[in-house]
Amino acid sequence: MFEKFFYSLFIILGILIYTIAGSFPQSSGLSPSLYPRIIAIIIMILAFSLIVKSFKSENKEKNFTKDFLKDDGNVRSIIVLVLIIIFAIMMPIIGFILSTFIFIIILMRILNIRSLGKLAVYSISITGLIYFIFVNLLSVPLP
């Protein structure tokens, strides 16, 4: 079920692309709208074929949506994702070092490192190492 939903999203995308591309100005030679439109058509054809194909292998299909949230693991993935997003948002606010430090702790906790000692040691050392290597040694700009 999810598969079909996923691909149909792309059919909609294809239609969107095609329409938006129509507003591009024409020019001599090939116009800017031609290539995107061809791509849009290709995407739609392929997405459609994939939907048809998923009908054929109906039986083998994992029941995606229903069981998706039941699976602990998947919930974990979503949490990690949210964590990453929050991390990215927080960084300009509280600075790289602090947010990295907090992030490592939380992420490790999620991934099952329980002992406080380990958490502390790892987060401090990793944050420190990264700062040292990237800023001092390599002069790489940090976010």
Added chain:
Amino acid sequence: MDFFELYQLGLPLVFNIQVLFSIALGTFIGIVFGSLPGLTATMGVAILVPLTYGMDPIQGIAALIGVYGGGIYGGSISAILVNIPGTPSSVATTFDGYPMTQRGEAGRAIGISVTSSVLGGLFSIIILGLFAPIIAQYTLRFSAQEYVGVTLFGLSMIAVVSQGSVLKGLFSGSLGLFLGTIGMDPVTGFPRFTMGQNDLLGGIAFIPVMIGLFGISEILIQSAENIKEISISQKIGRVLPTKKDLTKLFPVILRSSILGVIVGIIPAAGGTIANIISYGQQKNLSKHPEEMGKGSIEGLAAPEAANNATTGGALIPFLTLAIPGDAVTAVLLGGFLIHNLQPGPMIFQNNPDVVSAIFISLIVANVFLFTFAMSGANLFAKIISAPKNVLYPVLVILCMIGSYAIRNSAFDIGVMIIAGIIGYFMRNLDVPIAPLVLALILGPMFESNLRRAFILSDNVFYSFISRPISLFFLLFTIILFMYPIIKKFILRKMNS
């Protein structure tokens, strides 16, 4: 200057402590840069160029060349160990490299990739020495039509290279093509699909997409596993490839090196394209194509040899015509200018010793590469067997730094995250992610050259066929595309 002089003149220049040390240091830095996802060989060279200002020319150039070779190789390390290409030139390395790690053969994988890379690199230097001036003439003839041919060829490899369903691979590729159109139109400058966002005007930077698609999605998927301190124990031990492996791989490496040199020679085509075309070729020509993608050593050796072979190849147009053969040589041009060296036909006459020193440095760099990577291989394998719950947080941070550092842009971090989400869903649905990245890189090249071709010539279609090189690429693409289909057809006829 004949062939032997080429290698003799530079010897005294290179073989002194300072220069050798610079090469070693450069190679080491290159490997580190390459292996960190998001930091590329190009970046490594770019950052190092101003640092070499104080050194004398030979030393500085030698160091940069070390970074070049090390960087292109470095990407393979993370590709093999964590399924995240450290540089775009190692995308295809993930296909067979990572499965080997999953089997516990990380050490062997690194050994094979180092050997293939070094052999590829050395091979390209030999070609560089023998053919530089001759080949350079041909690259001058490259115009829009030829680039269309090359990029079309690269794009068609997507179909061949897709692991699993070709249909899904094409789908992934078409998404990448679309993403490549976002940004300013190459000919008219009209912003396409940018939704008013200024950050999108330059197009979507492909490195954050690569990091997100490969890296973040991998981390998300792995988080789903109930990670206690599980790790896959790696067979630490023999890293040097066995004689059996070597004999099996020799034709693969030779073929891939030739391919890599050719691609490297083509201006603006470098490790990335060579890597993927070589893999596609290997799949086509292999007697056991079903093994590819599951950890076959041929599938690992082919892209590895090719991407390092581009180093020598890219130096050919660079030295002979001052035309960069790939992104790194473009930056290298700046490095040369800082040291008052002007590449081009004159350099062979005015500074033959410098040219010779460059060749020798490249050879030495490859040797260092071999030593460092081999001795580090067991260490790398051990690092990977570190518990995942420590490894992954570090990786996330590295990914973030990498995405940001490209353009000093927080927007790119957002791109990386979105790419990660898309990648997560794609992987759950068994849609291969590599084609997307490849199409993202090759698509824009293809389109801009196609449109240039239309503008440049009146009788467009004829222009594609009348130019020999262009015709060659087009025919080659068609043949390669048809090859698997024809093979199946013939097999079926033989069986009935």
